[in-house]
Amino acid sequence: MDILKKATGFILLRKNFRSTSKIIDFYSKEYGRLLLLAKGIRDGKNYLNGSLEPLNCCEIIFYKKENQTIYFVKDAFLLYNFPLIIKEYKKYSQIFDLNRFLSFILPLEEKNEEVFRLYLLTLFFINFLPYDKIRNIILSFYLKTIALIGFQPSLLACLKCEKKLFQKKDVFFDTKKGGILCSNCQKESKNSFLIDKKILENLWHLSFIPYSKLLDYQIFPETEKIIKIYLNYHLTDSLTLRKILL
Numbered sequence: 001m002d003i004l005k006k007a008t009g010f011i012l013l014r015k016n017f018r019s020t021s022k023i024i025d026f027y028s029k030e031y032g033r034l035l036l037l038a039k040g041i042r043d044g045k046n047y048l049n050g051s052l053e054p055l056n057c058c059e060i061i062f063y064k065k066e067n068q069t070i071y072f073v074k075d076a077f078l079l080y081n082f083p084l085i086i087k088e089y090k091k092y093s094q095i096f097d098l099n100r101f102l103s104f105i106l107p108l109e110e111k112n113e114e115v116f117r118l119y120l121l122t123l124f125f126i127n128f129l130p131y132d133k134i135r136n137i138i139l140s141f142y143l144k145t146i147a148l149i150g151f152q153p154s155l156l157a158c159l160k161c162e163k164k165l166f167q168k169k170d171v172f173f174d175t176k177k178g179g180i181l182c183s184n185c186q187k188e189s190k191n192s193f194l195i196d197k198k199i200l201e202n203l204w205h206l207s208f209i210p211y212s213k214l215l216d217y218q219i220f221p222e223t224e225k226i227i228k229i230y231l232n233y234h235l236t237d238s239l240t241l242r243k244i245l246l
Contacts (some may be wrong), residue, residue, distance in 0.1 A: 002063040012099040051078040136166040154179025
């Protein structure tokens with residue numbers, strides 16, 4: 001007998017499967033990220049099609065057949081969505097990239113309530129903010145998320161000698177080691193470069209302070225560049241992720 005399970009979460013992505021079905025990339029609070037097969041959903045008369053759209057928050061009932069590796073959707077109920085994101089193409093494009101980022105970095109069936117809550121908070125902020133205010137939130141989401149999955153860069157003290165560096169004149173960022181180095185320790189590093197103090201402060205604020213304090217905070221272009229370099233280096237060298245972030 002197939003055992004039914006129920007989960008609440010968000011549709012990240014979906015793609016066509018064969019002639020009538022779709023594979024749903026579903027991010028749930030209870031089970032983490034799941035791949036679900038929605039059979040017959042591409043039939044225009046299938047009532048599930050409207051519920052299983054990207055950005056929808058749904059309650060989904062699913063099951064796994066014996067000797068199968070994928071879950072099957074039995075039923076789905078739309079709880080709410082984010083109309084102010086869906087209606088604005090530029091916002092939707094940013095969130096679609098963010099969804100692909102999550103789909104790429106999150107392992108299947110690994111629960112992480114902190115990332116789930118951060119994603120939900122991010123959607124609410126972006127839904128109500130004007131487009132010109134959301135870039136700081138997006139950048140902050142990337143840094144906060146990689147911290148929660150174990151890739152947070154060290155931004156307070158030298159990676160090697162552990163001295164606090166905010167008061168030091170010269171600070172270097174080492175992409176490979178994942179953080180900052182003092183002028184003495186960086187001499188042994190082949191992957192470090194001098195980083196301006198204002199850029200280091202940007203990285204720290206984006207990593208640690210709440211979204212509400214970032215709305216009018218000035219982010220320098222060099223900060224965004226460093227974030228992209230760091231993510232590309234530590235997460236993957238895949239062309240897929242490079243296209244998302246560059």
